[in-house]
Amino acid sequence: MKVSIVGVGQTKFGKRQDASSREIVFEAFQEAIDDARISSKEIDASIICSATHYEKQRSPAGVIAEYLGLNPQATFNLEAICASSSVGVRVAWSMIKSGLHNVVAVVGFQKMSELRSSEIQEVMGLSGDAMWESPFGTSMPAYYALYAKAYMERYGATEEHMAKVSVKNRHYGAKNPKAMFQKEITMQQVLDSKIVSNPLKILDCCANSDGASVLILTNEDRAKKMNDTPVWIEGLGLGSSSMSISGRQLPLTSFTCSVEASKQAYRMARLEPSDIDVVELHDSFSIAEIIGYEDLGLCQRGEGIKLIDENQTYVGGKFAANIDGGLISKGHPVAATGGSQLRTLVLQLRGESREAQVENAKFALSHNVGGIGMYGAVTILGV
Numbered sequence: 001m002k003v004s005i006v007g008v009g010q011t012k013f014g015k016r017q018d019a020s021s022r023e024i025v026f027e028a029f030q031e032a033i034d035d036a037r038i039s040s041k042e043i044d045a046s047i048i049c050s051a052t053h054y055e056k057q058r059s060p061a062g063v064i065a066e067y068l069g070l071n072p073q074a075t076f077n078l079e080a081i082c083a084s085s086s087v088g089v090r091v092a093w094s095m096i097k098s099g100l101h102n103v104v105a106v107v108g109f110q111k112m113s114e115l116r117s118s119e120i121q122e123v124m125g126l127s128g129d130a131m132w133e134s135p136f137g138t139s140m141p142a143y144y145a146l147y148a149k150a151y152m153e154r155y156g157a158t159e160e161h162m163a164k165v166s167v168k169n170r171h172y173g174a175k176n177p178k179a180m181f182q183k184e185i186t187m188q189q190v191l192d193s194k195i196v197s198n199p200l201k202i203l204d205c206c207a208n209s210d211g212a213s214v215l216i217l218t219n220e221d222r223a224k225k226m227n228d229t230p231v232w233i234e235g236l237g238l239g240s241s242s243m244s245i246s247g248r249q250l251p252l253t254s255f256t257c258s259v260e261a262s263k264q265a266y267r268m269a270r271l272e273p274s275d276i277d278v279v280e281l282h283d284s285f286s287i288a289e290i291i292g293y294e295d296l297g298l299c300q301r302g303e304g305i306k307l308i309d310e311n312q313t314y315v316g317g318k319f320a321a322n323i324d325g326g327l328i329s330k331g332h333p334v335a336a337t338g339g340s341q342l343r344t345l346v347l348q349l350r351g352e353s354r355e356a357q358v359e360n361a362k363f364a365l366s367h368n369v370g371g372i373g374m375y376g377a378v379t380i381l382g383v
Helices: 021-036 060-067 084-097 117-125 140-155 159-173 187-192 220-226 256-269 286-295 304-309 326-330 334-350
Strands: 003-010 045-049 074-078 103-110 195-197 211-219 231-240 278-280 363-370 375-382
Touching: 003 021, 003 084, 003 220, 003 231, 003 334, 021 060, 021 103, 021 211, 045 060, 045 084, 045 334, 060 074, 060 103, 074 084, 084 103, 084 211, 084 231, 084 334, 084 363, 084 375, 103 334, 140 195, 140 286, 159 187, 159 286, 159 304, 159 326, 211 220, 211 334, 231 256, 231 334, 256 286, 256 363, 256 375, 278 334, 286 304, 286 363, 334 363, 334 375
Parallel strands: 045 074, 045 103, 278 363
Antiparallel strands: 003 211, 103 211, 231 375, 363 375
């Protein structure tokens, strides 16, 4: 029995001071059930994904499920930092595959604007080992700057290569009405922007934001009745790495969690990297997208910068990457990101993308990383 994503929804990402967490989730939820053409009563379980240290509510699943009218059906909270909603899809797939549930909603959300920037950076720094690493003042930009420096030294990448990633993603983000930033930029603007953690500049980085995404999953029998061209979950992979950078192998030019997750997903889907038409990569920082090409086997080690130089990751190239703008353009409301990536890919495979449609796309891959590579989730979709 196969499992399908039959409904997708997402809010616009950005600063949403006009609404509470439960209200922004409702926006995405309504869009998803309308897309699936079902009522909330047909959903028999929900997985609420949230990095809870951003929320005042101890267990947000309870209030979210209540607000969505999903009581007394099964619900629970799931957290894997930035990869939360991708892991939620994996759990939902398992619940449906086992026959325990028939229709499951995977809800990812984050409300970050209620925290000051300094508070967010403190929280993000806790993504490392809170006993042995975070007390030394680590931050997400600093962690990824270490990877950028290592990659530059080993493979000859330049700041210009990273800037080209941001230019591409802002180009596609300008076409996406759900994106936080809808304005194209130039390479020079990236290079001239303020340094956050050398060599990463502010335009190399994604932005903290508010937002929600919702996916509705169901079994094969129901999916075929609901849609003439269902989108199937073909492969799932989930890997992990040590919490602290000091526990990882040098050089810091790869995220082993992504490598492991991609191997699992390709094996399950019985596909090769060359079969993938469109990719959503976790570009929390521009260097992460380049490393992601290589970790996913989409090119050889050290050749990610060649793909960038040759514009091979634009529509019409070897494969299209982050054609909804990626995290750099959309924003990154932590636990909503994985669901947003999959929403983009579902619309692509249906031929319904409003941003930039890849013609005749058959297989799509989402790559979602939690923190600095503690969790790596890869999902392959097909039609």
